[in-house]
Amino acid sequence: MITLRPADLAREHGISTQAVRNYEQDGFIPPAERTHSGYRIYTEVHAAALRTYLAMVRAYGHSTAGRIMHAIHDDALDDALMTIDRGHSQLLQDRSTLDAVRKAIGHLTAETPDRPTDATPRTIGELAHLLGVTAATVRNWERAGILVPARDPATGHRVYQATDIRDAELAHLLRRGGYPLEHIATVVQQVRTAGGTDTLATSLEDWQRKLTLQGLAMLDAAALLSHYLSMRPTSAKDG
Template sequence: MVRPIDIARKLNITTSALRHYEAWGIVPPSERKENGYRVYTEEHVAYFECIRALNTGFGMGFVKEIMPLVQEKKFTEVLWLVNEKQAELHKEKEKTEKVIEVLELENPEKVPLNRQKLSYTIGEVAAALEVPTTVLRHWEKEGLIEPKRNQENGYRSYSKQDISKLLIIRTLRKAYFSIEIIREMVKEFDNNNITKAKKVAKDSLIYMDYLVEEQLKGLYYLHKLFEQVKKI
């Protein structure tokens, strides 16, 4: 038997946190002494250690989801949920890397257009970016781009700055970012906050590197918990 205060000290948390975990149903119910004090077993210790280890890398919401399954000994189901969660982090990492790639795009001068011109037609831009004119019109309708209009004939007139923005939009769409997210990002570009956006993206990558390490630590304790529960 293990006292709550000893577990709390070991994990650097309060005894009230242990009671919360029990109330949430993510650890098995504890036995009580005649005076009403809780008494925990080595199994409880394994649960508490696992919860604390998983929390950083996966979040308490996910912990609450899988711990009841552990108690039901549905280990394979838990592992697949863990696998899905890790895949989500990997997908987020790829998206963030794509954002950084977009923010560091080469100069639009390298796009195959006549460099002597100051503005370009929708057909010229569509051909250079290899997207249909209908896509450019759709992005305009969604508020992602707003080319000027030729005062004489009303035709769209794209500047080199428009082309820079379209390059970014095209890359983000290929990375399956939603129109809503792209719209917010484009606002940052319009406000000349590209440097800030790049820093946020790079900081996010650093944090994801930290998370994947914490997830590995959590999985070590999850394996230990599995072994403990299998004994019962």
């Protein structure tokens, strides 16, 4: 059996030996054996676990990666696989959202800037209900410059016209795609101007690249997880 030091595991990934010890303490890699003098002894199983965990972080994020490794080390493989399944489901949903954004933009750019998509003005409550968000969210979009509704001169209440509704729908789609409000404000401003969709096209391309990279990261993580599971004791995998 090949034995490894914390420094050996750390060097492979460009991390500190303390990080390796922290990952062990947090249960992301199995507990190490100890020498009589108290030094940790790692093996290729630990190295495989660390590779798997860090790949899971790239694919699913720190929190989800931690849950996956904890489930594996608790011999709850089905729980780990269910967490992975949720990650793939979220990626599929994000791809669907991106496709919806593209379709929305195709519809918007096919129209003139002043052509209404819905002639019925809406209140803030009605707009929030239409999008399935809260009125507070709509007000946040306004503060970010994404929405610029007119006011009813008699009541002072916000009135959302067709173009406001268009901008709100677009903001909702991009927000679900993970873009910050400042970025969305820039995109919506571009859409408001005639032919100003260059920023939006760049955003969609960037979003597509991120989803592609995440999908590839999930493939890498799956391969490393499969290898790690094959190295663990049979009782741990079948428990």
